[in-house]
Amino acid sequence: MLREVAGIRYVTPLREGGSVPGVVEADDYGTYVVKFTGAAQGRKALIAEVIAGELGRRLELRVPELVRFDFDPVIALGEPDEEIQDLLKASGGLNLGMDFLPGALGFDPLVFGVDPLEASRVVWFDALIGNVDRSWRNPNMLVWHRNVWLIDHGASLIWHHNWKSAAAASAKPYDASDHALARFSPEPAAVAAELAAKVTDELLTEVTALVPDEWLLDEPGFDTPDDVRRAYRELLGARALDIHRRITTGLRQEKQPPPEWLRPWVEGKNAT
Template identity: 50%
Template structure:
């Protein structure tokens, strides 16, 4: 079962610098495996929900064989960051003790520029399908959240996906939403093979595969103050959301195709 996702755990040893691109103050950091990572903090704005979205969205992308930097659980020790002079960063580190999430840092990667790099219709369609499926609002011309590294396209930053979980009500309605914001997707003009992507990805994303991805969410990230549901029940909602959305994929495929016709 080589398809079952697993994540390594690293201990953060050095905070190198804040990355100011995102609103969530991610950081470049080094871990005890001597690799550098882009560290996402549970103490940041959207808290653990952004980490959950990053984890589920990223691991779905990986199972679909789209390029994404390795995701790891990143442990922040209680003593970490005491030497940090910036008070805002110190508060962030203090509020993020324990398990966080990090992406392998792709040294030398450049931001994807649609004018410079042409993405073929098959890959464009697969990425548009993924983002429509996970309701990712953040892959636009303004903020492409893709990198070119060693001449390949890599996907980053899925923390703005699954935005239904910020209100956590009526998830069934959200699961069957057309996702109108797909009209702003940077790759939509090239995405002429959405039905082919849909057929392929529905064959890959079995219930067992989605269950194994959802099972990666640490229980400590699922213990929310704003719901009476247990961590296990919260995890089950994510699974049911993914299954229902997959079973009704024609809703978001039609939306994307219509938005694309309006563009071209």
């Protein structure tokens, strides 16, 4: 089970995201970006965050820690925005928190460099989870302590919005031509054997077990939460075997040098 914390102070909404997550302090003295069950995207966005995020962590990609976040709307009574208040009032109880990375910068592919091997691993991972939200327009990556961290996986596993057509949707190619890391010459096929070998049924069982039962209840076509978990395992397990053959990476782009003011920081990335 994911570690559980409780909110003690609502700090501010993050209006950049469509789901309007919020920065909230918790009773473990940590600060988290919280995604709420009352958001328009609903509980499936949180399911995708858990499965994709924890799967990424087990593939040794950098994903901030996820926690079960107990939220009492009373702590946010001082929020003046009526729309935000409605969201928070609809989100009492269990939500999802992601460790807040203080001082992190949004990733810009024109500024920050990424090793081709790391780019290959991220593109393969995004293809596995069907992530449609890591383009150069909206990378959903942060640079923290000179490393790239992956965030915001709520738009992944898109097939789970219609389980009747999930198998057919999952079998479609993955277009990575406008992926945020396309310019760094990723070769997902080169890392496929290593990563796919790690995506075992045992690992998928462990990851899907982290999704709270209450987010899986009453799913049309399924009798129990474990039946839904089994469906996720079967799709992801099958996808891991051959997704590298269905990735379109497009034309490689020439790298642009970082701006002068940032060059010493970027060039010092690999300094010891």
